[in-house]
Amino acid sequence: MPDSVSSSLDSSLRIGVLGCGPVAQAAHFEACRKADNAELYALCDVANDLRERMAAVHQPQVQYGSYEDMLSDPSVDAVIVATADAFHVPAARQAVEAGKHVLVEKPLGTDLDACLDLRERVQMNDVVLQVGHMKRFDPGLEYARDFIGEQLGEMFAFKAWYADSSHRYDMTDATQPVIVQSDQARTPEDDPKADLAHYYMRAHGSHLFDTTQFLGGSIEAVRARHTNEAGPHCWFIDVAFTDGTLGHLDLTVAVRMDWHEGFEIYGEQGSVQGKTFNPWYFKASEVDCFSESDEQYHRPLGSDAHFYRRQVEGFANTILNGTPQQGTGIDDGIAVVRAMIATARSVDSEQWVDLNQVQGSL
Numbered sequence: 001m002p003d004s005v006s007s008s009l010d011s012s013l014r015i016g017v018l019g020c021g022p023v024a025q026a027a028h029f030e031a032c033r034k035a036d037n038a039e040l041y042a043l044c045d046v047a048n049d050l051r052e053r054m055a056a057v058h059q060p061q062v063q064y065g066s067y068e069d070m071l072s073d074p075s076v077d078a079v080i081v082a083t084a085d086a087f088h089v090p091a092a093r094q095a096v097e098a099g100k101h102v103l104v105e106k107p108l109g110t111d112l113d114a115c116l117d118l119r120e121r122v123q124m125n126d127v128v129l130q131v132g133h134m135k136r137f138d139p140g141l142e143y144a145r146d147f148i149g150e151q152l153g154e155m156f157a158f159k160a161w162y163a164d165s166s167h168r169y170d171m172t173d174a175t176q177p178v179i180v181q182s183d184q185a186r187t188p189e190d191d192p193k194a195d196l197a198h199y200y201m202r203a204h205g206s207h208l209f210d211t212t213q214f215l216g217g218s219i220e221a222v223r224a225r226h227t228n229e230a231g232p233h234c235w236f237i238d239v240a241f242t243d244g245t246l247g248h249l250d251l252t253v254a255v256r257m258d259w260h261e262g263f264e265i266y267g268e269q270g271s272v273q274g275k276t277f278n279p280w281y282f283k284a285s286e287v288d289c290f291s292e293s294d295e296q297y298h299r300p301l302g303s304d305a306h307f308y309r310r311q312v313e314g315f316a317n318t319i320l321n322g323t324p325q326q327g328t329g330i331d332d333g334i335a336v337v338r339a340m341i342a343t344a345r346s347v348d349s350e351q352w353v354d355l356n357q358v359q360g361s362l
């Protein structure tokens with residue numbers, strides 16, 4: 001860890017948030033303010049009107065219109081990159097080279113080579129990089145992961161699904177704060193929604209793949225089919241896990257019904273069934289874990305399900321106390337990027353695609 005960073009750390013991580021857009025407003029500002037081992041030290045956005053309003057509400061110690069200026073502030077220990085996907089890798093790279101730890105929104109990136117280059121820089125600068133797959137901090141998923149490790153025995157089958165709802169904006173508008181927009185906000189040159197299949201894969205598929213590897217282990221290859229003939233985009237994805245587990249994933253955006261996300265996992269000594277809710281309900285997944293050892297189902301309550309706050313606390317814990325990284329590290333972030341690219345290639349070729357063979361971007 002660079003001296004400039006280690007010497008400034010105490011019991012609370014001073015975070016600078018890059019981007020005052022919707023995800024920062026609905027998740028990260030509050031998460032940093034509620035975290036018991038971090039503080040919202042700085043926020044940054046080129047959009048002056050937006051930044052001023054967010055600073056008035058969240059009262060950071062400092063605010064910056066320039067990212068470079070925020071990175072030059074020695075009091076900033078770590079940054080959260082809360083910008084559009086196309087800016088994730090460049091912004092993370094700048095932070096890493098300034099010796100700052102980084103929590104970068106998902107997906108890690110869109111271009112595989114750029115992600116691999118970022119990994120080298122993370123290693124060279126000896127900083128922590130975590131990807132914002134906050135579902136790893138869902139207490140239901142944490143419980144399922146522990147049960148799988150301790151009681152499931154050998155896993156042989158894994159099914160997971162993630163279907164956004166046609167009514168999702170009714171739901172999120174009801175629970176999120178009123179989102180402030182600005183005409184001055186920086187947006188990518190290319191419209192991220194120009195290719196909707198790719199956009200949905202990055203926005204939603206990235207979560208599905210990360211949950212899959214969190215619970216099921218590493219993915220070796222995928223074979224995918226895709227349709228949007230009826231409007232919604234739907235992928236059915238066969239998954240070959242590295243350990244031989246059979247896998248099947250369903251990604252649909254959006255089903256004409258409620259949010260539909262969950263998993264069923266079968267093992268030699270038990271099974272796990274999970275139902276995950278729209279994240280903006282801040283409700284832990286309902287997870288039923290059956291164990292042959294006591295012939296009982298086990299289900300946690302998971303009352304504290306502020307995934308975004310718990311994600312920040314986990315990130316800070318890794319940096320401050322050296323706690324093993326529970327969040328998605330750079331290798332798993334890269335594996336998600338590989339899985340998304342492999343799925344797109346497989347849709348085109350109708351063949352199995354090995355994740356280690358893919359190149360290019362999504």
Ligand SMILES: NC(=O)c1ccc[n+]([C@@H]2O[C@H](COP(=O)([O-])OP(=O)(O)OC[C@H]3O[C@@H](n4cnc5c(N)ncnc54)[C@H](O)[C@@H]3O)[C@@H](O)[C@H]2O)c1
Binds near residue numbers: 047186
């Ligand atoms: N984990 C989740 O649950 C979740 C939910 C929603 C969105 N996201 C992710 O969050 C990310 C951000 O989403 P959003 O909708 O808030 O983005 P956005 O593009 O609407 O807002 C980003 C803000 O960052 C500012 N910005 C960008 N680059 C800057 C720079 N170099 N310097 C200063 N300011 C800069 C822009 O001006 C803008 O105001 C996306 O990658 C998305 O995938 C994650």
